[in-house]
Amino acid sequence: MPRLPRKPTAPRPRGAVGAMAASLARRKAAREPRVVLTDPGGHPRTLDPSDPAAEPLLDAAERLLTAVQGRPDA
Amino acid sequence: MSAVIRQMATVTSQAILERGTDGYSRERSMSPAPTLTPPLALDYLRELSADIRSGVVLDPAGKLLAGPQELGDAARDLVQAAGDAEEIHVSMADGAVFAARSDKHALVVVCGRLALPSLIRYDLRLVLADLEGGTRPDAPAAA
Numbered sequence A: 001m002p003r004l005p006r007k008p009t010a011p012r013p014r015g016a017v018g019a020m021a022a023s024l025a026r027r028k029a030a031r032e033p034r035v036v037l038t039d040p041g042g043h044p045r046t047l048d049p050s051d052p053a054a055e056p057l058l059d060a061a062e063r064l065l066t067a068v069q070g071r072p073d074a
Numbered sequence B: 001m002s003a004v005i006r007q008m009a010t011v012t013s014q015a016i017l018e019r020g021t022d023g024y025s026r027e028r029s030m031s032p033a034p035t036l037t038p039p040l041a042l043d044y045l046r047e048l049s050a051d052i053r054s055g056v057v058l059d060p061a062g063k064l065l066a067g068p069q070e071l072g073d074a075a076r077d078l079v080q081a082a083g084d085a086e087e088i089h090v091s092m093a094d095g096a097v098f099a100a101r102s103d104k105h106a107l108v109v110v111c112g113r114l115a116l117p118s119l120i121r122y123d124l125r126l127v128l129a130d131l132e133g134g135t136r137p138d139a140p141a142a143a
Helices: A015-031 A054-069 B003-019 B036-049 B071-083 B117-132
Strands: A034-038 A044-047 B052-058 B064-066 B089-091 B096-101 B106-111
Touching: A054 B071, A054 B089, A054 B096, A054 B106, B036 B052, B036 B064, B036 B106, B036 B117, B052 B071, B064 B071, B071 B089, B071 B096, B071 B106, B089 B106, B089 B117, B096 B117, B106 B117
Parallel strands: none
Antiparallel strands: A034 A044, A034 B089, B052 B064, B052 B106, B089 B096, B096 B106
8 A cells, every 4th residue: 555645743752862952841731730621421621720610620639739738648 | 987087086076066167067158248448448449559658438418437547638639529430540640549449438538649540440440349239340451
């Protein structure tokens, strides 16, 4: 089967600089708030952190994390 | 088998019968295994995953059944804000919060930032099933 021509992609830094940039991007993404709700059918839905429905969830999660950090057994 | 050995077995079984020792050489009852209690469920969850720092068990009305009192209000707000969602996962810079609920209970746990979501969610569903006395979920597929 003939191979299709590769789609052009945005230029990305390569080599050590590229690896460092990708690592920083991954770290930044991991620290961003993320809300995922799974319905009774098992379908996950990711909410944007700026979504009004996500706000009370983020607020409650923040309170839980703060409360746990203050506990000596945590 | 000699007559003496046969006689010894009969004497032993008769002595057990007379003493009313339950469960010896008898079939196990067909009743299901006893369900977990809410405090035991939390202990079990913390044994399953070292990433779980703390957690609570709530009833459908949001009443705290087990876990630290200071987490109760925030856990109730989290579950209520999720609408009809069965599972909740909120990750932030300092950690992650996971919740799963059924008709009778809601489990909310607070984890470190490096907790693996699929494993925590599986553990929650597993313990929730044990709390209900229901069927355990299938193991998650290998990544």
